[in-house]
Amino acid sequence: MSAFARSLSRRRFFGEASCAAISSLPVLNTLLNLRLAGSLAAAELPAPGEYRALVCLFLSGGNDSFNTLVPWSGPEYSDYTASRSVLALPQHQLLQIHPDNTPGRNFGVHYRLPTLASLFDSGDAAFVANVGTLVEPVLNRTQVAQNARRLPLGLYSHSDQIEQWQTSVPQSRNGIGFAGRMADLLRDLNPNGTVPMNLSTDGSNVWQTGIQGAEYAINPGNDQAPTGGAVALSGYQAAFDANNPTRQAFSNGVDSLLTRQYTNLLQQTWAQKRRQAQEAYQLYATATAAPLPGGITFPNTSLGRQLHMVARTLAGRSTLGAVRQTFFVNRGGWDHHSSVIASQEAMLPEVDAALAAFWAALGVLGLRDQVTLFSASDFGRTLTSNGRGSDHAWGGHQFVIGGGVSGKKIYGSFPSLKVNPDAGAEVNALDTGRGRFIPTTSVDEFFAEMALWLGVPKSSLPLVLPNIGNFHSITSSAPPLGFLL
Numbered sequence: 001m002s003a004f005a006r007s008l009s010r011r012r013f014f015g016e017a018s019c020a021a022i023s024s025l026p027v028l029n030t031l032l033n034l035r036l037a038g039s040l041a042a043a044e045l046p047a048p049g050e051y052r053a054l055v056c057l058f059l060s061g062g063n064d065s066f067n068t069l070v071p072w073s074g075p076e077y078s079d080y081t082a083s084r085s086v087l088a089l090p091q092h093q094l095l096q097i098h099p100d101n102t103p104g105r106n107f108g109v110h111y112r113l114p115t116l117a118s119l120f121d122s123g124d125a126a127f128v129a130n131v132g133t134l135v136e137p138v139l140n141r142t143q144v145a146q147n148a149r150r151l152p153l154g155l156y157s158h159s160d161q162i163e164q165w166q167t168s169v170p171q172s173r174n175g176i177g178f179a180g181r182m183a184d185l186l187r188d189l190n191p192n193g194t195v196p197m198n199l200s201t202d203g204s205n206v207w208q209t210g211i212q213g214a215e216y217a218i219n220p221g222n223d224q225a226p227t228g229g230a231v232a233l234s235g236y237q238a239a240f241d242a243n244n245p246t247r248q249a250f251s252n253g254v255d256s257l258l259t260r261q262y263t264n265l266l267q268q269t270w271a272q273k274r275r276q277a278q279e280a281y282q283l284y285a286t287a288t289a290a291p292l293p294g295g296i297t298f299p300n301t302s303l304g305r306q307l308h309m310v311a312r313t314l315a316g317r318s319t320l321g322a323v324r325q326t327f328f329v330n331r332g333g334w335d336h337h338s339s340v341i342a343s344q345e346a347m348l349p350e351v352d353a354a355l356a357a358f359w360a361a362l363g364v365l366g367l368r369d370q371v372t373l374f375s376a377s378d379f380g381r382t383l384t385s386n387g388r389g390s391d392h393a394w395g396g397h398q399f400v401i402g403g404g405v406s407g408k409k410i411y412g413s414f415p416s417l418k419v420n421p422d423a424g425a426e427v428n429a430l431d432t433g434r435g436r437f438i439p440t441t442s443v444d445e446f447f448a449e450m451a452l453w454l455g456v457p458k459s460s461l462p463l464v465l466p467n468i469g470n471f472h473s474i475t476s477s478a479p480p481l482g483f484l485l
Contacts (some may be wrong), residue, residue: 006311006417046455053317053325054450055310055373056179056207057303060162062378064390066435067344068113069410071417072096072106079417083383087340087390091302097121101409105292106368112348115356116399123407124359124368125399126483129414130430131446132379132395132439133161133170136470138223140429141420144438156392156436161378166207168443168465181324181464185456187213192321195280195287199313201306202330203227204438208297215328217278218313220305228240230284230311239282287316294364296357303331303354311361314371322455332378338388347406355401368403370485372450375399383435385420394432395439398446404453404485413479441481444468450482 046052068088070368071077081088094108095117109117121127135150152170154160154195162384164170166177176312183197200215209214221228292315298308305327317325318437331351336343356371360398362368397413417461418428430438451464461468472480 018171050346051317051323051367051370052454053314053322053327053331053367053371054179054454055307055327055371056163057351057373057375058162058202058207058328058330059204059375059377060158060332060393061146061332061336062117062158062161063196063346063375063396064336064381064419065338065377066346066380066383067340068110068399069110069129069414070094070110070355071414072108074105074128076105083417083419084172085385087385089341089385095222097408099408099410102414104463105414107410107414108347112345113352115352115359116401119355119359119401120399120408124403125401125403126182126405128398128400128408128409128441128446128481128483129410129412130380130395130437130439131398131412131443132332133168133442134442134444134471135171135438135467137442138438140424141432141438142429144432145388148440155394156379158378159394161302163206163445165376165378166205168447169467170443173469175209176204176211177205177207177209177466178451180206182326182451182454182456183208183211184210185464186324186482189455190321191323192283195320195322197322197458197471198326198328199310200328202328205328205330206442208326208328209356216284218284218309220302220309222305223300224310226300226305226307229288242451269432283320284313284316287319288312289317292364296361296363296364298351298357299353299363301350301354303329303350304331304357307354307358308361311365314362314367315365326454336381337386337391338387341380342388359401362403362474370404372400372402372404372453374401374446374450380437383417383431385438391434393434393436395430395437395441399482402484406483406485409477409483411483415440442467445471448472449482452479453484 015276016191032307066084069085070089071080072094085285087111095108095111096108096113097117097120098106109120116125134151135152138144138149138151144151150171151174152164163173167174168178179198187193187197196213196216198215199218201209201218201220203217205215209340217231219228219231298304309327310327333347345424358373362371377396380393381390382393415430415437416428418429420426420431420433432438445468448461448465450467451461456464458474461474
């Protein structure tokens with residue numbers, strides 16, 4: 001069953017979207033009203049043939065990003081090794097990179113991420129340092145301890161922080177996501193709306209759930225059957241099948257149900273959604289049927305299969321009538337309370353190999369400038385060790401990849417890696433304890449950069465990111481962070 005049909009009965013739609021989420025954020029009702037009134041009239045329409053897509057690579061569980069991006073040498077590396085202790089990577093396990101905007105400061109990338117390091121030095125990737133969920137700027141640990149600033153609900157909680165990364169509304173619990181709000185605003189830019197603007201290779205997610213729609217779920221396949229594709233209605237076949245009377249009878253019955261006109265509103269809505277689901281399946285299956293050009297091979301891993309499915313969808317964008325799209329892919333398993341060094345050594349190569357294949361596919365498709373991939377995760381992790389691994393924290397580092405990225409730079413503020421002692425003078429105002437760092441860049445700023453690139457008018461940023469005014473003025477001529485051209 002496709003996401004179109006499934007979305008009708010989703011608990012989130014009837015519960016959170018129609019009640020708690022909307023009532024807690026009246027601006028979301030404003031978004032809906034403005035969109036229906038033609039809020040895009042003032043936005044500049046894409047040029048003929050223009051296409052752009054965002055790919056969210058979510059590393060669920062909380063990736064220890066302080067071993068993804070590391071100071072290379074000098075006092076900063078000494079602070080890193082002193083604070084991380086047994087979790088610190090020796091210098092020979094770092095790939096040196098040379099940011100253009102950190103004079104006198106070089107950094108290293110985990111040696112299991114050579115593709116990411118190479119893309120950074122070639123100018124096709126960037127890092128955003130110490131980014132995390134914030135309601136408003138928090139300057140120091142005293143403000144946290146005294147509740148002098150509004151803080152995200154459920155700090156250090158997986159479920160809360162995953163939701164808040166995906167909604168960018170950390171002051172309340174709701175099921176309307178950032179990409180979902182963008183789709184409510186931008187989806188009419190796609191001339192053929194049969195297949196939704198938001199597509200997911202990981203089923204239902206908050207990030208792509210809007211007021212008016214949700215993600216289109218794609219099956220990425222598995223290690224035994226890696227092809228994947230749209231999810232068909234079991235037993236149904238649109239074409240006539242004289243050799244299978246049972247299937248033909250079932251298909252005829254389904255067609256009869258879907259073409260019938262109902263007086264009951266619920267029955268009529270169900271039939272309409274089912275028809276839309278069948279139309280979306282047929283169109284998506286047709287658009288993604290051909291193999292990728294150029295003989296690009298993706299690794300037969302969870303992430304490799306998901307990004308392969310994204311690449312096939314990108315290749316079929318013209319058939320889908322897509323001008324703007326978002327994709328959600330997820331690789332779980334990053335909650336390394338123990339064996340963080342060994343676990344990352346085992347898992348990061350999967351990420352790197354999938355990124356390498358995806359970048360090669362974008363090159364063959366001629367879409368490197370039109371597609372931006374970014375990482376996200378629940379939270380950063382403690383700089384100090386619990387004796388076996390690292391624990392839940394707050395701010396962390398993320399990366400962005402694409403030809404449209406102003407790369408070879410580290411955006412935001414890379415923090416001091418000194419950790420406050422249990423007793424005595426404070427040495428790092430951002431450390432709330434054990435190297436749980438207050439973010440110096442908000443998720444709002446991170447997402448605002450991508451929203452503008454995708455086509456959200458600057459005046460409409462508060463509609464998709466309700467807290468953006470706490471971090472960036474929409475009347476400013478400066479970009480939120482500047483990592484997208």
